[in-house]
Amino acid sequence: xxxxxxxxxxxxxxxxxxxxxxxxxxxxxxxxxxxxxxxxxxxxxxxxxxxxxxxxxxxxxxxxxxxxxxxxxxxxxxxxxxxxxxxxxxxxxxxxxxxxxxxxxxxxxxxxxxxxxxxxxxxxxxxxxxxxxxxxxxxxxxxxxxxxxxxxxxxxxxxxxxxxxxxxxxxxxxxxxxxxxxxxxxxxxxxxxxxxxxxxxxxxxxxxxxxxxxxxxxxxxxxxxxxxxxxxxxxxxxxxxxxxxxxxxxxxxxxxxxxxxxxxxxxxxxxxxxxxxxxxxxxxxxxxxxxxxxxxxxxxxxxxxxxxxxxxxxxxxx
Amino acid sequence: xxxxxxxxxxxxxxxxxxxxxxxxxxxxxxxxxxxxxxxxxxxxxxxxxxxxxxxxxxxxxxxxxxxxxxxxxxxxxxxxxxxxxxxxxxxxxxxxxxxxxxxxxxxxxxxxxxxxxxxxxxxxxxxxxxxxxxxxxxxxxxxxxxxxxxxxxxxxxxxxxxxxxxxxxxxxxxxxxxxxxxxxxxxxxxxxxxxxxxxxxxxxxxxxxxxxxxxxxxxxxxxxxxxxxxxxxxxxxxxxxxxxxxxxxxxxxxxxxxxxxxxxxxxxxxxxxxxx
Numbered sequence: 001x002x003x004x005x006x007x008x009x010x011x012x013x014x015x016x017x018x019x020x021x022x023x024x025x026x027x028x029x030x031x032x033x034x035x036x037x038x039x040x041x042x043x044x045x046x047x048x049x050x051x052x053x054x055x056x057x058x059x060x061x062x063x064x065x066x067x068x069x070x071x072x073x074x075x076x077x078x079x080x081x082x083x084x085x086x087x088x089x090x091x092x093x094x095x096x097x098x099x100x101x102x103x104x105x106x107x108x109x110x111x112x113x114x115x116x117x118x119x120x121x122x123x124x125x126x127x128x129x130x131x132x133x134x135x136x137x138x139x140x141x142x143x144x145x146x147x148x149x150x151x152x153x154x155x156x157x158x159x160x161x162x163x164x165x166x167x168x169x170x171x172x173x174x175x176x177x178x179x180x181x182x183x184x185x186x187x188x189x190x191x192x193x194x195x196x197x198x199x200x201x202x203x204x205x206x207x208x209x210x211x212x213x214x215x216x217x218x219x220x221x222x223x224x225x226x227x228x229x230x231x232x233x234x235x236x237x238x239x240x241x242x243x244x245x246x247x248x249x250x251x252x253x254x255x256x257x258x259x260x261x262x263x264x265x266x267x268x269x270x271x272x273x274x275x276x277x278x279x280x281x282x283x284x285x286x287x288x289x290x291x292x293x294x295x296x297x298x299x300x301x302x303x304x305x306x307x308x309x310x311x312x313x314x315x316x317x318x
Numbered sequence: 319x320x321x322x323x324x325x326x327x328x329x330x331x332x333x334x335x336x337x338x339x340x341x342x343x344x345x346x347x348x349x350x351x352x353x354x355x356x357x358x359x360x361x362x363x364x365x366x367x368x369x370x371x372x373x374x375x376x377x378x379x380x381x382x383x384x385x386x387x388x389x390x391x392x393x394x395x396x397x398x399x400x401x402x403x404x405x406x407x408x409x410x411x412x413x414x415x416x417x418x419x420x421x422x423x424x425x426x427x428x429x430x431x432x433x434x435x436x437x438x439x440x441x442x443x444x445x446x447x448x449x450x451x452x453x454x455x456x457x458x459x460x461x462x463x464x465x466x467x468x469x470x471x472x473x474x475x476x477x478x479x480x481x482x483x484x485x486x487x488x489x490x491x492x493x494x495x496x497x498x499x500x501x502x503x504x505x506x507x508x509x510x511x512x513x514x515x516x517x518x519x520x521x522x523x524x525x526x527x528x529x530x531x532x533x534x535x536x537x538x539x540x541x542x543x544x545x546x547x548x549x550x551x552x553x554x555x556x557x558x559x560x561x562x563x564x565x566x567x568x569x570x571x572x573x574x575x576x577x578x579x580x581x582x583x584x585x586x587x588x589x590x591x592x593x594x
Contacts, residue, residue, distance in 0.1 A: 099348050104344070
């Protein structure tokens with residue numbers, strides 16, 4: 001089934017200037033996305049790329065300045081009451097009344113939902129059942145994050161929004177959270193996720209969009225996005241000497257132990273063979289030789305480290 | 319976790335009421351766990367009424383024990399509105415905002431109106447309980463007040479509560495921390511207490527100040543409560559039920575005006591997230 005469950009068309013979000021006279025900051029500068037029922041869609045980007053600003057509009061927490069958003073066929077901001085009962089939201093940052101106990105918070109939340117799973121059941125699913133009687137203020141950061149997740153899934157949502165759900169979790173809890181998300185996907189839940197962890201996106205996501213400067217600069221499956229990025233070869237030579245002709249481009253710099261070369265290439269195998277043959281013929285050592293295939297990480301780093309000012313990027317087609 | 323089947327579209331009908339009730343229960347639990355807030359809520363208004371007992375006794379001398387008791391009750395309810403519906407609610411709203419509870423609630427199914435209603439509900443319950451217990455105490459210990467016009471009592475309490483809750487939510491938006499609320503609520507607290515006719519009688523103020531004083535938020539509440547409970551006008555005249563209606567008109571208009579301002583001020587200044 002490939003039906004679209006979330007449509008985002010020409011979305012822009014401007015913040016009112018904090019002081020009169022200051023210019024309005026535009027965090028989202030024209031985004032179009034179509035998210036399909038049952039998929040996990042990951043939104044990646046550096047800090048300040050506009051991920052959370054975009055998420056808040058799609059969740060119906062903030063209105064769009066321009067453009068249109070449809071979630072389950074409705075405007076999530078104006079038709080909030082129609083959309084909210086069917087979606088679950090895990091904000092990047094939200095709190096609890098600190099004097100409340102975990103089970104009390106869960107039960108309160110459940111009572112606000114039209115069709116909630118039993119609070120105890122959901123606490124068990126995120127591994128917090130043994131902490132049910134503890135005051136929220138005594139929870140660790142990771143435990144709070146798990147309680148966040150518990151509340152988000154409690155209403156049996158059709159669409160689940162997770163804004164950096166695993167930030168602050170230890171590796172084991174992170175794996176548990178992934179397993180939980182996978183089981184939700186297996187049940188047909190659509191998940192929209194933002195994350196800093198590329199492995200998380202690579203592992204879980206059906207499709208990915210990378211945001212930079214308020215626009216989507218790359219979109220596709222993890223493999224598609226990775227394939228667009230160059231592979232890299234890096235090594236150190238004891239002294240500066242001319243390299244053989246390569247398909248890729250070389251950039252070099254001084255390092256503690258000699259000259260460090262970084263070659264970006266679309267033809268990793270060919271360039272690697274040329275280099276190895278050359279090194280043997282010249283009898284030089286390629287110190288710390290490292291060859292990497294194109295990957296999502298490479299694609300992301302290329303975009304993130306682009307250092308291009310954001311207004312240039314707004315010209316880049318999505 | 320395979321039990322999270324999402325095909326169910328069965329929705330329980332009773333939405334708004336169930337949500338508000340759930341959040342109210344949460345607020346009551348929290349109130350029970352915060353000793354400072356609980357003390358302020360329960361004890362301050364009765365203490366203030368006791369402090370003013372002598373003054374009220376002097377002022378109502380010759381009018382009878384029922385009027386004395388009724389005026390005492392006016393003081394109790396007025397201070398209840400001021401300390402519980404205004405001061406306490408301001409601190410509660412700041413606390414919920416700063417701990418990011420308000421932000422969380424905006425991500426759920428509850429509307430903002432439901433959240434605001436639930437947050438104020440413990441204050442309403444306390445003010446009502448104080449009024450009922452106060453009436454019982456006055457009736458038992460002094461004399462049943464004349465109760466000239468109970469409708470005015472209900473109107474004063476109801477609109478007075480909404481007005482102060484509105485002002486409280488607006489004040490919370492101008493307050494950075496729970497501690498700072500002690501300062502930011504001072505202007506409203508001072509003005510309303512001094513110019514309500516409760517502590518300083520209108521008659522001792524110069525002529526233009528008298529008019530201004532009767533336009534402050536608490537003044538119409540006090541006037542209406544006193545009219546309703548004792549039939550005594552701000553000038554000290556005794557009126558009947560029919561007379562109380564004519565006397566109530568101006569303070570009612572002032573109170574409704576402040577109530578509308580309170581609601582508008584909430585929309586204008588209330589904040590749902592901490593300032594960055």
